[in-house]
Amino acid sequence: MTPFVAPSLVTLPEISAVFCLLLILLVPFAGAGLALINSGLGRSRSAAHAMVGALCVTAVAALVYVIVGFAWQGAAGRPDHGLVVAGKTWGWIAAEPFFLRGLRLDLSPAALVMLLQVFSVGLAGMIPLSSGADRWRLGAICASTTLLAGWTYPLFAHWAWGGGWLAQLGANCGLGRGFVDGGGSATIQVVGGLTALSITWILGPRRGKFSAEGMPVALPGHNVVVVLLGCVFAWIGWMALNSAGAMLFLSVEPGRAVLIAINTTLCAAASGLTAAVVTRARFGRPDASLIANGWIAGLVASSAAAALLKPAAAMIVGGVAGILVVWVADFLEFRLAVDDPGGAVSVHAVGGLWGVLAVALLADAGPRGQWMAQVVGIATLLGFVLPLSYGLNWLLDRVYRQRVGREGELQGMDLFELGAGAYPELDIHGDEFLQR
Amino acid sequence: MKLAGLLLLVAGWAIVVGAVALLPSAGGRAGFVLAGIAVELFGLALAIRAHLVLPAEGE
Numbered sequence: 022m023t024p025f026v027a028p029s030l031v032t033l034p035e036i037s038a039v040f041c042l043l044l045i046l047l048v049p050f051a052g053a054g055l056a057l058i059n060s061g062l063g064r065s066r067s068a069a070h071a072m073v074g075a076l077c078v079t080a081v082a083a084l085v086y087v088i089v090g091f092a093w094q095g096a097a098g099r100p101d102h103g104l105v106v107a108g109k110t111w112g113w114i115a116a117e118p119f120f121l122r123g124l125r126l127d128l129s130p131a132a133l134v135m136l137l138q139v140f141s142v143g144l145a146g147m148i149p150l151s152s153g154a155d156r157w158r159l160g161a162i163c164a165s166t167t168l169l170a171g172w173t174y175p176l177f178a179h180w181a182w183g184g185g186w187l188a189q190l191g192a193n194c195g196l197g198r199g200f201v202d203g204g205g206s207a208t209i210q211v212v213g214g215l216t217a218l219s220i221t222w223i224l225g226p227r228r229g230k231f232s233a234e235g236m237p238v239a240l241p242g243h244n245v246v247v248v249l250l251g252c253v254f255a256w257i258g259w260m261a262l263n264s265a266g267a268m269l270f271l272s273v274e275p276g277r278a279v280l281i282a283i284n285t286t287l288c289a290a291a292s293g294l295t296a297a298v299v300t301r302a303r304f305g306r307p308d309a310s311l312i313a314n315g316w317i318a319g320l321v322a323s324s325a326a327a328a329l330l331k332p333a334a335a336m337i338v339g340g341v342a343g344i345l346v347v348w349v350a351d352f353l354e355f356r357l358a359v360d361d362p363g364g365a366v367s368v369h370a371v372g373g374l375w376g377v378l379a380v381a382l383l384a385d386a387g388p389r390g391q392w393m394a395q396v397v398g399i400a401t402l403l404g405f406v407l408p409l410s411y412g413l414n415w416l417l418d419r420v421y422r423q424r425v426g427r428e429g430e431l432q433g434m435d436l437f438e439l440g441a442g443a444y445p446e447l448d449i450h451g452d453e454f455l456q457r
Numbered sequence: 458m459k460l461a462g463l464l465l466l467v468a469g470w471a472i473v474v475g476a477v478a479l480l481p482s483a484g485g486r487a488g489f490v491l492a493g494i495a496v497e498l499f500g501l502a503l504a505i506r507a508h509l510v511l512p513a514e515g516e
Contacts, residue, residue, distance in 0.1 A: 106478045404470020
């Protein structure tokens with residue numbers, strides 16, 4: 022293991038740094054959007070629990086990331102541990118002190134990276150919330166987020182964004198510009214989406230979700246209006262996230278934010294409309310929750326390449342995401358018996374993987390070998406992040422049961438864990454969906 | 458089957474990383490990377506199959 026310093030972040034002029042800071046401060050809108058979507062797609066008797074869970078995830082993620090996460094992730098140009106293989110040094114983990122010691126918290130690129138990460142690690146942590154809706158205990162949510170923010174996320178983020186070995190694929194092996202993920206299709210969305218898959222596997226389906234014959238029973242979300250409002254919040258946050266990420270990790274000039282905002286919007290628009298057309302063709306009517314999922318899948322897919330796409334290519338990226346999200350959501354539920362109430366796996370994991378691949382297929386041509394760098398990134402997500410996330414959460418489940426007991430699930434997470442419902446004046450606790 | 462699936466995922470990734478770090482030629486590297494991905498997909502299929510929920514468990 023050789024200590025070394027990875028290539029530096031580009032220093033931003035002060036006006037650009039301030040612009041980047043303002044963009045970063047809009048990123049929490051994406052988290053607010055996801056929180057509303059998660060809550061709306063769950064059942065009414067767990068609505069307050071979903072929102073409290075989102076707040077707890079944000080809080081735990083920020084604390085853990087500041088205490089230990091940034092120490093593992095670091096930033097390009099900061100101290101790093103490297104492995105020398107075949108004469109080349111590959112960065113694998115940062116060598117920062119805990120509690121951000123040694124980092125100047127000003128408008129320097131490293132400080133901006135750290136601030137963006139404090140928000141985006143919370144965003145990643147919020148993704149599994151929707152897959153565990155109606156049955157994931159609050160304590161387990163916090164513990165699982167600790168593992169994500171303290172280990173899984175920072176490690177992959179170092180490799181992709183912190184000057185680690187994925188980012189070095191270009192310099193060390195001549196694979197394009199190295200792994201490209203401007204706004205976090207992989208680092209935020211797929212990492213969160215694969216954690217969501219781990220959580221659905223570990224928790225199992227909601228009580229009553231599958232009939233005795235194995236057929237899924239529809240458990241519709243309780244408030245589609247909140248879901249669609251969440252889509253609007255997420256759109257604002259995503260434009261900021263993609264722009265700030267591209268400035269910090271792809272070194273694009275601030276003026277490129279216009280193109281990024283257009284591409285982000287086009288991706289979401291094409292994806293949402295495609296989901297509407299596909300559901301209209303399949304079910305006879307457009308499905309509101311799948312349209313919302315299509316919108317978010319478009320945002321997710323846009324993140325990796327929004328700075329590098331032409332607008333027409335962004336529409337294609339979104340259109341494909343819209344088809345994928347509907348098809349995969351159905352496939353997961355009907356063929357694989359995965360109960361994912363908010364569609365986190367199809368929206369964030371699959372949408373994010375498509376976004377990463379789209380860099381190689383549709384982004385403005387860079388140096389040769391870019392497709393290989395993107396494929397290596399995808400292989401790392403499936404072959405490292407998924408087993409790590411599953412293993413950590415499986416171990417957690419051994420020492421602290423993650424799923425609520427039968428009584429809690431029947432009563433609803435609001436009353437059982439919080440002692441009060443989200444809508445106390447309404448009679449909403451009769452469950453017409455449960456088979457008796 | 459669950460453990461086998463997860464181990465195959467890691468094994469496929471190891472093949473990919475090994476190919477990128479050790480092989481100098483682009484053709485050989487691409488071949489091994491695709492082989493690694495194939496191993497990962499096989500592992501993913503096993504892991505998915507291991508998690509198929511029997512109806513009684515979902516009740």
